[in-house]
Amino acid sequence: MNIIKKSDQLKNINLALANDAVEQETESTTKSKQSPLVSDPERKISKIDLLSTSEYQKLVNVFNATDKIYPNCEQTIPSLFQLQVTKTPNSTALIFEEEQWSYDKLNNRANQLAHYLQKQGATVETMIGISLPRSSELVVALLAVLKVGAAYVPMDSNFPQERLDYILRDSQVTFTIDHNFLIKAVSSINEQSCCNLIIESSFELKNTAAYMIYTSGSTGQPKGVINSHLGVVNRLLWMQEHYQLTEQDAVLQKTPISFDVSVWELFWPLLTGARLVMAKPEGHKDPSYLARIICDKRITTIHFVPSMLQIFVNQVDSSKLKSLKNTICSGEVLSVSLQNAFLNKIPGKLYNLYGPTEAAIDVSYWQCQVGCSNVPIGQPIANIRLYILDNNLDLVSVGVAGQLYISGVGVARGYWNKAALTAQKFIPNPFGRELGEIMYQTGDLARWLPDGNIEYLGRIDFQVKIRGFRIELGEIENKLLTIPQIAKAIVTAVEYNGDKVLVAYIEKYDLEDISSKDISELLQTSLPDYMIPPHIVEVKFTLNHNGKIDRKTLPQITPQKSESNFVVYTNEVENDVLKIWQNLLGIFTIKMEDDFFQLGGNSLLATQLLFEVQREFRGEISLDDIYKNQTFGKFCNLVRGIECSGLDSNIVLLKSGSRRPLFLVPDLGGDTASYRHIVEHLDSEQTIYSFRPAGQKDDQNPIKTISGMADFYIELMKKIQPHGPYIIGGLSMAGSVAYEMAQKLTAQQEKVPILVLFDADSGLGFNKDSMRSLIDIFKFMWERMFISVFRPTKMSRKRIKKTASFIKLAWQAEINEEDCYVCETEEEQRQQILSQLKNARKFPPYVTLQQFQKISQLSAINYLSTFCYFPRKYLGKILFFKPTQKTQNFTCVDYEKWKSLARKGLTLYEIPGDHFNFFLNPSAKEIARKLQYYIDNELDL
Template sequence: MPVAIPKNNESSSSNNRLVPSSWNLTDKDYFLNITLSELFEKQASKTPDTIALKFAADTLTYDQVNRYANQLAYKLRACGVTKESVVGVCFDRSFEMVISLMAILKAGGAYLPIDPDFPDERKQFIVSDAQLENIITQPSYKDTFSNVKNAISFTLYDDWLKAYSGDNLAPVASCENAAYVIYTSGSTGTPKGAVNTHAGIVNRLLWMQDCFSLTETDVIIQKTPYSFDVSVWEFFWPLITGARLVIAQPDGHRDPQYIYNIILTEKITTIHFVPSMLQIFLETEHLSRLQSLRRVICSGEALPYVLQEQFFSKCTCDLFNLYGPTEAAVDVTWWKCLRNDSRKIVPIGKPIANIRIYILDEKMNQVPVGEPGELHIGGVGVARGYLNRPELTTSNFIRDCFSNKPHAQLYKTGDICRYLDDGAIEYLGRGDDQVKIRGFRIEPGEIEKTICSFDGVKAAVVVAKETSGKSEKILVGYLLADFEAIPVSALRKHMAKHLPEYMVPSKFVKLDSFPLNANGKVSKKALPEPKTDRPLLQRSYKSPDSELEQKIASIWESHLNLEPVGIEDNFFELGGTSLIAGMIINTIQNTISKQVSIVSLFQNPTVRTLSLAIKNSTTTESNNRPEHSDRIQMQKKMTNQMKWLKRKV
């Protein structure tokens, strides 16, 4: 629920201690007059024969990555790409995905990631809203973008690459030009693309290197979906420092056992988790074996103190909590987590280099230490604004009244925070209805608009609620409708046509009317808890037969917080998500002492089919991970599998 901030600088603090100006003395003399691709080229010239990328059993050196990216960049230049050109990218995780991002930067453009998992309607909205004329994609997705002027199908084995030079291009972009555009949920019901510059992301990466000092011995895993801005540092930090980037298999980020295996086998030293996924990962057995791991970085949603303590009880490496919106270059504050911190909270920390943080009241005055206010971001990391949305940019990016620079901006985050006595910042919540689910920023209005477009629905309200006895949040859709019972199967099918999976509510509740507060607005606090009854599905209920089916059904009931679960009920129609799937897989493995992959659950989304798959499986060693010598065959197999799974879901 929204957190209130003081009006007229009112304060309950007895001392009204002012914020020291020294807390924003973050100046660092980094060389920022350089682009991200130029930083990579400098590294490639230093360590040309060092392995830069690894995917499955195959590797590419820094020189190979540089030459492939140059060839593709020349192709983009031939298509008219230059500075400020926004170029779409749509790939499953692969060498080609990373090389495409680098090629766009080399050509002078800004990359715009389009998640292959997005519904076609959302993909087409982004193409139209960004006015894309160029997109790079893998062959299996090219038909989706037939309306784009230049839709380039790209693999490393394409003959047309030979027509282009592998030498570095003459740069056309500068540090002030756009580097990437990432779309995020919009409060008005439509997504919006935040434009970040080279100077902003270069500053962010140089700060990170300043703090953590990656070397050629470090190995980073790239597992964050590239439509989420954490992926930016996963991609580029290792590649500008000579470290190795290991690319996780498509959908590998959802599977805690796969993540464990790849950390162990590839000797990963640095990894990122959103806290909700870290919670599941910590349930994996034998974490003490992960001796290569030096640091775990959390961001994307609030890191609970209890989860921090659970981490320290099972892991010996460092834990860091970072914070930043999409409207800034990834992260703007950081905190090294402390064991046995007496404050019983996990701050979001202090500003990184060349970033300034202001916590302000409604009149733009700084609130005293300890008092809540809206967090505003200033400095080089602030995004330029929203792509092709001048009015929205003007309302959220305001003049920096604390800076002498004529064009300096502050970004109004909407996050309510307060300063602690030592200058660290505590995150308290939102000043509006925006929520975070599994690290994804979600505006409920966009979901409500989609629910209301379903036949028979008159009004809808969407909130995030904690599930009974669990810390993770789920989306719940409340609706007023003409029908007696919610046709959940049909409604989910409708939602899936318009929204990404993480924006589809796990539960729906039909009400006769919404509870109202004294101002006549919907009282979200008064909305009832969703019932735990089995929803109305297309298939009738069938009870478990075998002992294994009974165990699996019971596990589903516990994690989905509903009962009874029939053996032919579809996991996703019951409100299952990828996060819940990870929890279920962990519980099943611990219960029956047999390895089960998250892909197996996606392929077999009923208790009956999953039971049969487990029964017919002979794999019992949890540390087995298949290696494929033929990378392109592996990628084709994964792509076909993902396309099949999306049709099933």
């Protein structure tokens, strides 16, 4: 038989002409049938637009030429699993923490539970609830349910009780398998046969229900979607054809079973002889844990929703992910920037897949590529046909937007006990090849691209996707309207802080009063946390000419406040925590009673909060700690407990790991933030510490010499690591301190195999005149500006000018001297200077005038101490990072003199940038890579 390839068919209808734009001004050449939904009036007309209706029908048929007959496509999930058991009975099938099960053991345990379920009345089409955390028992339970021909209904324990009660009532489950069920039945289950079940049915098992997953409902209640074995098996066989799992592969199961991606995570490896690795409960929210399990269990395939992938890419060390072959994304729009960031950092291939719950998992796929201007959802998978239609269910041209419809074996059977809604959404396919063929109306806007891929354009209704969860805004609105005080409600989703955020607009009845906090607490009794709007805005709705609420008049949320509204804390821990919350939430006014989640926090931001706190403070906290301490005050107490229970409060843990620690000396003003970009790119197991300098706290006086600072930091360092070998580093002025620490440790017979200096200056490159000028400036600042008690007088123009000179040297910032001079008092002048530095982003908004004085005092002292430091020869070797560009108004360091001091030589790396930005991204990544290589390979520790 002569088989015509899909690519040849495309050529036969001149698809290549689609890439040749035809300059035509008139609209008369455009096809008469255009979608009334969306169209791009500026889109150039191509020759493909000139196809006739019949030719375009042929083109769509080529795009949908997906027919494929797979071996075993008539089988069910459990029967395919049993075939694999006979092939590899002793191979590892399931890994959960320390447990490791063979295929034979897993099958036997599932058979025993299945026989027990059968005796309890479970049979074909029975609905059985599953309420188990991620574990080996979960896999056994799912297989057992499918073996008796029943369908499982996920009961997520994180859902509020009201929602669970509704699912129980609506699904009419015969019973629910949870821990109590298994404990009570353990003896009876163990007595059952290990033999495979034989299921008799009056109709084909392949068409029976495999699972029913509840999605958000626009009418106010979630709705159950039923998918059959036929659609799921087709999806799994297609995956195996494309990705070719073997016994050497391992798939990480980390998606909650209430999300349909979990279906292929669970069953695909078990049908192909690969290893199914179960992440620990809640482990899917922790990027560092995921990186460890990928490394430890040699994971080759993993799934992410894009929002979680973004956090994962930003936080993990890619050197730990060498086993990864395929990373699959779905559930949200995958951006071009995230695609490129992944492909530039993470090993293996990245795929973007698309599919609603109303079809068996995914219906289209795209392999991501660097350099693409967009990330399409790709082409239909095997035995799936996709159509893009206008409001009249007519095909639209390539490049024209329309609604996406799905047909083929993957389409779900419909909604449970909702015949009218099923008839509305699952409609007869006018292009169907069989009588009675249906297609699903997705509500998604899309368009064909000339190469046969599909570009996703958004929703046409009020449904949104947030962190992979599909949300009908109408369901939230209906729940709001059940609150007696609320007369009207509109819920929308806005782009905010790199994510979509729900905003609820409410209008109350006259004289009724209820707080936003009370509303959130009431919603929490019936909606899962991802459906609770963090922003609730009280408004008086205006109506349009149709008598409906005019959405265009709704006020935009403005979470960022002016500086006059900042809440200032004097406690050091509170200020550190405040900075983290501000960066994550984009909100600067945060009070003690404010709730992280009500301010816009979500599970993904909680994951980032966990990472930031573990990096900034010593000790460990968990996501559960965050959920138990949601208010700012309680969270500060949690962090304060970590502070008090750990090491000396002058020690700062920047990164926790198993490797020998790297100690970084704090910079000019005593801050560790300068190192943050380098730290994030170093190996995930590289432990990194820094210090808080003496003088930063109220009960400490500043140390005024490099030698004294070195003694202070050595004492702190030895509390962590009593003996060498030591790894020490410092940036700019801190490099001199690190150098002196290495000198002193060497004199104490301690080994310092790695001393790393980041463009360190020690006065070596300054001549006497420049030194005298600088010392004069800093002495003046120290004695007259920073140590003297504030007086209710004004600084003269000369003093303001000298202050401006200091600021330019210390922070590379210009200040407006005239604005300072018109202030009434010296304190107001200092406040004006601080405000200008905050506006220039040299200081975060929460820094007080008192804190600014301390930082400035430390900066001046540190500058002076550097110029008064005359280093001796060093017996060891120096690793030096030098910026390639000269810095304006900054005297260059004499690297040759540094080299002459290092008896064992100086290794020099030149990094793009100047003195003030070469340690920031993207150069920081290159510094980290070279430094890690040096630590790992150059020296024997």
